[in-house]
Amino acid sequence: MHLPRFTYKKSDSLEETAQLLSRYDTGACLMAGGTELLPRMKYGLAMPEVLISMKRSPVSSPKIGSDGDLVLSPLMTLRAVEGSSLVRENAPLLSEAVGLVGSGEIRHMGTLGGNLCQETRCLYYNQSHSFQFKKPCFKRGGDICYSIPKGKECWAVFMGDIAPALYSLEAKVKIMSRDKTRIIPIEGLYRGDGKKPLILSPHEIIGEIFIPGSNGLRGSAFSKFSFRGGLEFAVLSVAAVLDMEDDGETCRSARITVGAVAAAPVRARCAEAGIEGKNISDRSLSEAVRQALDEIRPVPHHGQTSGFLKESLKVQIRHALSVAAGRVKKD
Amino acid sequence: MSELDYVGKRILRKDGPDKITGRAKYTMDMRLPGMLVGRILRSPCPHARILNIDTSRAEKLPGVKAVITANDTLGIKHAFVETPRYPPDQYALAANRVRYVGEEVAAVAAIDPYVAEEALHLIQVDYEEMPAVFDPIEAMRQDAPEIHPTHPKVKEPFKNIGGKTYSGWGDVETGFAQSDYMREDRFESHLRTHGYLETQVALASFEPAGKLNIWTSSQGPFIKREKLARTLGLPLSAVRVQMAYVGGAFGGKVDLYAHEFCAALLSMKAGLPVKIAATREEVFAAYRHGQPLIVEIKTGVKKDGTLLAQQIRVINNCGAYRGTGVVVIFLAWGFVMLPYRLPNLKYEGYAVYTNNPPRTAQRGHGAPQLRFALDSQLDMIAEELGMDPVEIRLKNARQPGEQLPNGDNVHNCGLVECIERAAEHTGFREKHLQNRSVGTTLDPLRRGIGIAVSSYHSGSLIYPNSSSAVVKMNDDGTLTLMTGAMDIGQGAETILSQIVAEEVQVPVDKIEVIAADTETTPVDIGSWISGNTYVTGNAAREAASVVRKKLLDLAAEELEASPEDLVLDNMRVYVAGSPGRALKYRDLFTASIRKRRGDPIIGEGHWRTMQDVPFHPSLATTKGRWSENYAFDAQVAEVEVNTETGMVRLVRAVTAHDCGFPINPLLVEGQIDGQISMALGHAFLEEVIMKDGRTLNPSWLDYHMPCIHNMAVSESIDVITETYDVGRSYRTKEVGEGLVSAILAAIANAIFNAIGVRLYSTPFTPEKILRGLGRIK
Amino acid sequence: MKKKQGRQLIELAVNGEAYELAEEPQVTLLEVLRNDLELTGTKESCGTGECGACTVLIDGEPVLSCLTLALDCRDLDILTIEGLAKGGDLTHVQEIFLERGAVQCGFCTPGVVLATTALLKATSRPTDYEIKKALEGHLCRCTGYNKIVEAIDKVLTDGYLVNE
Numbered sequence A: 001m002h003l004p005r006f007t008y009k010k011s012d013s014l015e016e017t018a019q020l021l022s023r024y025d026t027g028a029c030l031m032a033g034g035t036e037l038l039p040r041m042k043y044g045l046a047m048p049e050v051l052i053s054m055k056r057s058p059v060s061s062p063k064i065g066s067d068g069d070l071v072l073s074p075l076m077t078l079r080a081v082e083g084s085s086l087v088r089e090n091a092p093l094l095s096e097a098v099g100l101v102g103s104g105e106i107r108h109m110g111t112l113g114g115n116l117c118q119e120t121r122c123l124y125y126n127q128s129h130s131f132q133f134k135k136p137c138f139k140r141g142g143d144i145c146y147s148i149p150k151g152k153e154c155w156a157v158f159m160g161d162i163a164p165a166l167y168s169l170e171a172k173v174k175i176m177s178r179d180k181t182r183i184i185p186i187e188g189l190y191r192g193d194g195k196k197p198l199i200l201s202p203h204e205i206i207g208e209i210f211i212p213g214s215n216g217l218r219g220s221a222f223s224k225f226s227f228r229g230g231l232e233f234a235v236l237s238v239a240a241v242l243d244m245e246d247d248g249e250t251c252r253s254a255r256i257t258v259g260a261v262a263a264a265p266v267r268a269r270c271a272e273a274g275i276e277g278k279n280i281s282d283r284s285l286s287e288a289v290r291q292a293l294d295e296i297r298p299v300p301h302h303g304q305t306s307g308f309l310k311e312s313l314k315v316q317i318r319h320a321l322s323v324a325a326g327r328v329k330k331d
Numbered sequence B: 001m002s003e004l005d006y007v008g009k010r011i012l013r014k015d016g017p018d019k020i021t022g023r024a025k026y027t028m029d030m031r032l033p034g035m036l037v038g039r040i041l042r043s044p045c046p047h048a049r050i051l052n053i054d055t056s057r058a059e060k061l062p063g064v065k066a067v068i069t070a071n072d073t074l075g076i077k078h079a080f081v082e083t084p085r086y087p088p089d090q091y092a093l094a095a096n097r098v099r100y101v102g103e104e105v106a107a108v109a110a111i112d113p114y115v116a117e118e119a120l121h122l123i124q125v126d127y128e129e130m131p132a133v134f135d136p137i138e139a140m141r142q143d144a145p146e147i148h149p150t151h152p153k154v155k156e157p158f159k160n161i162g163g164k165t166y167s168g169w170g171d172v173e174t175g176f177a178q179s180d181y182m183r184e185d186r187f188e189s190h191l192r193t194h195g196y197l198e199t200q201v202a203l204a205s206f207e208p209a210g211k212l213n214i215w216t217s218s219q220g221p222f223i224k225r226e227k228l229a230r231t232l233g234l235p236l237s238a239v240r241v242q243m244a245y246v247g248g249a250f251g252g253k254v255d256l257y258a259h260e261f262c263a264a265l266l267s268m269k270a271g272l273p274v275k276i277a278a279t280r281e282e283v284f285a286a287y288r289h290g291q292p293l294i295v296e297i298k299t300g301v302k303k304d305g306t307l308l309a310q311q312i313r314v315i316n317n318c319g320a321y322r323g324t325g326v327v328v329i330f331l332a333w334g335f336v337m338l339p340y341r342l343p344n345l346k347y348e349g350y351a352v353y354t355n356n357p358p359r360t361a362q363r364g365h366g367a368p369q370l371r372f373a374l375d376s377q378l379d380m381i382a383e384e385l386g387m388d389p390v391e392i393r394l395k396n397a398r399q400p401g402e403q404l405p406n407g408d409n410v411h412n413c414g415l416v417e418c419i420e421r422a423a424e425h426t427g428f429r430e431k432h433l434q435n436r437s438v439g440t441t442l443d444p445l446r447r448g449i450g451i452a453v454s455s456y457h458s459g460s461l462i463y464p465n466s467s468s469a470v471v472k473m474n475d476d477g478t479l480t481l482m483t484g485a486m487d488i489g490q491g492a493e494t495i496l497s498q499i500v501a502e503e504v505q506v507p508v509d510k511i512e513v514i515a516a517d518t519e520t521t522p523v524d525i526g527s528w529i530s531g532n533t534y535v536t537g538n539a540a541r542e543a544a545s546v547v548r549k550k551l552l553d554l555a556a557e558e559l560e561a562s563p564e565d566l567v568l569d570n571m572r573v574y575v576a577g578s579p580g581r582a583l584k585y586r587d588l589f590t591a592s593i594r595k596r597r598g599d600p601i602i603g604e605g606h607w608r609t610m611q612d613v614p615f616h617p618s619l620a621t622t623k624g625r626w627s628e629n630y631a632f633d634a635q636v637a638e639v640e641v642n643t644e645t646g647m648v649r650l651v652r653a654v655t656a657h658d659c660g661f662p663i664n665p666l667l668v669e670g671q672i673d674g675q676i677s678m679a680l681g682h683a684f685l686e687e688v689i690m691k692d693g694r695t696l697n698p699s700w701l702d703y704h705m706p707c708i709h710n711m712a713v714s715e716s717i718d719v720i721t722e723t724y725d726v727g728r729s730y731r732t733k734e735v736g737e738g739l740v741s742a743i744l745a746a747i748a749n750a751i752f753n754a755i756g757v758r759l760y761s762t763p764f765t766p767e768k769i770l771r772g773l774g775r776i777k
Numbered sequence C: 001m002k003k004k005q006g007r008q009l010i011e012l013a014v015n016g017e018a019y020e021l022a023e024e025p026q027v028t029l030l031e032v033l034r035n036d037l038e039l040t041g042t043k044e045s046c047g048t049g050e051c052g053a054c055t056v057l058i059d060g061e062p063v064l065s066c067l068t069l070a071l072d073c074r075d076l077d078i079l080t081i082e083g084l085a086k087g088g089d090l091t092h093v094q095e096i097f098l099e100r101g102a103v104q105c106g107f108c109t110p111g112v113v114l115a116t117t118a119l120l121k122a123t124s125r126p127t128d129y130e131i132k133k134a135l136e137g138h139l140c141r142c143t144g145y146n147k148i149v150e151a152i153d154k155v156l157t158d159g160y161l162v163n164e
């Protein structure tokens, strides 16, 4: 398979990239690791006129900011994140999630920023359309949906593994363009629209990622459900964080985020509220699972039925919460 | 059996060094000066009339060197099966009508892939869509759209029947009447791809003098040559098909494919070499996969588990053209009758046209689907009768020397021993009982064990029906083996060299192999129908024994001894007991030239399976002999079922197999591991998902072929039933494709043993497990 | 179709040889290796990151050459399967792969061998899990992975360090 033609620009910093993006207007695209963008280009799903490669750009190391946040460059490769002891100590949930992305080579090449900014996925979409599904669906600018034909919208699913973890860690991201930067909660990055999942305008990129430190007892777990156990996107994923009172038994605050069930990660807010203030026990976890199932309706995707996804959601949330509870320890 | 030096040894593969260093050239790696890039335009419609094709804009695009459509062809049809009953039914490029999404409509050759791609966009095809049908049961209905007329010999009121096989013996009604217990079940299998890593690719170069040279990633050059020559209207001798290394095939590279035909025709038209390589996506969405079968079985048994009668109907969703669809419904009968004695059988198999891509052979070619159904049902019967699975199998398993209903003989069939040893090795009976008595525990992980058997033919009569080989000695005493056989990863060249080495006592690394070139190597059946080791192997052995005999005769003269007293040893000959006075082969070579009027010591040999049988058996009625070598096996699967997630893991697979004798145990193990892995993918992971004739997951990412996380422990037990003796023909049996089958049923049976859920369709997905457990309504 | 973009000059080192090439922006490292340098040991089985057949080592790390732009390889040191055996001497990993039957059709082999080599260089005693994580991106249809894992275990029990 070959790539379509484009003009190549190299950029050595996020600032330079932001400059270039505003110069080239909508035809330009940033490439970080290229593991998501280049396959899409080969399939003809993206045709940037200008490709701004940051492949060789220097990357700043993870650090703890003045306010105690863990600060990560979006250009860090997943492998670098996985291997960072600072990350492991301060956000073990992120290390865990990163280690489950794609394959060894993908983790070595792919970056944090690229992972967060990946497109939503759908079987009908992620292929070239040279002879199959030639008529464009909503996501390709047409006016049909192959996946859920009765629908009036795109049901493509956001399948990235890192975003759910960052939701549960209450991370923030810096959004930058040539003229402006702002810092928003990670939830703000996603529109919840399968057709256009990100809020970013063509001139905007994401800069640093900030993960607040935890001060107290915490247990976390990332549970990724897939068939092959590797080289595969999640059928669904659950990122759970339990912050505990000093007694080690009462849950002070819980964050449960589910990935690959919709166009953006979804927080199970009722379930979270349900455990907060309670003792972590078989009963309270089961109750949380029940509530999560009430509030989250997985979009059927990649050949899986909603019945199966619901049941799997139950098992995976339960699993993530139990593991998280078992990992609670003093920091 | 005499002591053997090469046969039966774990000899390292000859092509290993080339492959491990990246030097090995595959067809994908071949380039010729001036080579053009070919691409194929495919139908976007599952069923449509082609009203018009306008290639004029494409032809004018700078860089385009040739464009072809059906109009540029001779309009000669081809097919995998070409018999009077089943005349060929497919054009290499669609004429007037397309019958599946992905069908080849036109092709271009251009100076680079970008131009070729753009040229495809510039070809304007006007289609008039026609109603399409994808499900075989729907396609059989009278009101279904007609893809091809039902075969004239088929009288049932069904539409779209591409072919039918019917067979049987005894009288099933009587059998059923005598039965103590009967049951009827229906099993379904699904669409899987072969998973060869090298995509389909061909490089054609037409010389002005009229010679077509073609390299293609295939399983044997002779069948390709025959079909290419005929469809292109060239004399057979004007087509030369050669080999390069092959990056996997598994049955998927046997028949003629449009890219091969198009590369050739484009090269003829452009006067330059043309290479067409399919993308992975094309392989998934437009090429041929295996065959999903519906298998309906009614079985009657006696109280003691003896099979009395079986009535079987197989429906094959064979796609838009016959492909191997009519072969599978023939083979299916064989997979029914082979392993267990069956006094009464009524068998019907239908190949049903649908608007899906045609299908082809796939490792096991129907056996996994059939054995899954049959051995699952046998376990259900055992369960009802209160018998254990081993007992019921031993009761019905074929014994050595049994005559099969088609007149073949199972000879030294080792099935009983396979079952016994597999069961013993795994502690089957105890585990089977124990797993069932676990009852309800809190542990979501449940263990299960299951067993099943299968049998596979080794080489039968399909064009070109036979193999021959030439072994020639070189001046320095080394050998060159010329064979039409093709190493597709299974190690054919190594195995053939071992045989030659044994016969002539020349080390394997002193044997050069020239292989699979229709021009310079003798005809060969090809690396399919599992005939390689037996048919080609015996041909090579014969050729080698001619060389052996010439050496002995000459040495006897030189050493003034009788040939019986001579010993061949590592390229030397001596009189037994006096190795000190040895003659080197290179000296004998010189002597032969001198004394035998220039004879350079060349041996020729040939072999055909069932030398006394004129034709292959009837695809319609199964009448006629089929094979003289049947391999047998019993496989045990141990699984772990996660009752919460529904995921099943194959923990351990034990294969006890009667392959005659292993010529190279290392290669046999490799074949077994690969088959276990493929079966595991079949059981749990792999499915080409199609909707209305279009493929939804045409990539490695969304089609889940096993990765390293999905490995199963694979153990094997060789049940040796034959011997190899120097100078005599041998009977060895296949190991390359029969072992994907029983394990599938064994897995299904193990799942039942673990959780009491019986699965009637593949794959055994977590969803089906959870539904079976009542977790999903 | 978009217009041809000009070629740009790049220098890179492959298997210790320095090359100067002029490439268009859309050309991948895989295409450079296979088409321009005729180093066809690096295979393409998908072109979209899903099989590992195109793996090469860049500065010792396994990289998918099908998803690497040639222009991003300026001044890099690239090792392909052809550069592994020095002067015809197989590396220990290569030898054991052959000895253990870890090669059948061989199409996945270059990628698997390079990824294994990189792993053993980075981690002298990888656990079973680490081995699987390092090779999870490499599809092999022929071997079922059994003999590949067996070979790597053998390399490890031999106590062989790739660095030596």
Ligand SMILES: Cc1cc2nc3c(=O)[nH]c(=O)nc-3n(C[C@H](O)[C@H](O)[C@H](O)COP(=O)(O)OP(=O)(O)OC[C@H]3O[C@@H](n4cnc5c(N)ncnc54)[C@H](O)[C@@H]3O)c2cc1C
Binding pocket: A029, A030, A031, A032, A033, A034, A035, A036, A037, A038, A039, A074, A075, A078, A100, A101, A102, A103, A106, A109, A110, A111, A112, A113, A114, A115, A116, A117, A118, A119, A159, A160, A161, A162, A200, A204, A205, A206, A207, A231, A232, A233, A234, B701, C048, C049, C050
């Ligand atoms: C075989 C395979 C398996 C995969 N499996 C997984 C998986 O299991 N889980 C998973 O989450 N992903 C998976 N991926 C997707 C992808 O590889 C990863 O998400 C990876 O982290 C993407 O990072 P990248 O740097 O390569 O992205 P790129 O391809 O460089 O970029 C992806 C997108 O993000 C944009 N982008 C990149 N950086 C920024 C930035 N700083 N600001 C704004 N936009 C930006 C790009 O413009 C582009 O649109 C898989 C991919 C492949 C090919």
Ligand code: SF4
Binding pocket: A121, A122, A123, A124, A125, A137, A138, A139, A140, A144, A145, A146, A147, A148, A153, A154, A155, A156, A194, A195
């Ligand atoms: S879900 Fe979205 S991407 Fe998928 S077919 Fe529908 S519109 Fe297209």
Ligand code: FES
Binding pocket: C043, C044, C045, C046, C047, C048, C049, C050, C051, C052, C053, C054, C055, C064, C065, C066, C067
């Ligand atoms: S060819 Fe690069 S990963 Fe498959």
Ligand code: FES
Binding pocket: B197, B247, B248, B489, C102, C103, C104, C105, C106, C107, C108, C109, C139, C140, C141, C142, C143
């Ligand atoms: S050896 Fe054939 S794919 Fe691995």
